Amino acid sequence: MKKVLSRKEFLTHIKGLKFREWRGIVLHHTSKPDYSLFAKKPDCAYWLKVIDRVHRVSRKFKGIGYHFVIFPNGLIGLGRDVSEVGAHVKGHNSKFLGVCLLGNFNKDEMKEDQYISLWFVLTSLVVRLGLLPEQIWFHRDFAATDCPGEKLKREQIRNAVRRHIEEMKEWMKG
């Protein structure tokens, strides 16, 4: 099965998926790899495997802890199955889907392609799961971390999702 999808493929993919009853979404960044590492090897499938391996080996997770990974070029990687609890926000994993941006947003300026995929993925999940933009959280809302990076503001992202909900409902009908 294809593991790295375009936005259009992602929309088709999530329509047919069986989800757990999620109470929200938590956003992360990889920190490492950052944009400079990705630029040296702009291969999404490769980095998806690296994250999976690191989570398995170093953290002893049963594979990648995030459900989705959004790459700097806007492509979307499929991580853990959405019917399964992830491993990304200690103490709250049973409640939240995990979405991770590749990059370090304490220093990287998010590329437009990645930003479009960010609101696209979050809005489509909000619509698909019947959530509200207020149910989108940052990792740092739950733990002593700066994840997903100081440059990202939660309200800005919730607003971007809010602006696209009606449009997304139309896209998802098609």
Ligand SMILES: [Zn+2]
């Ligand atoms: Zn995080």
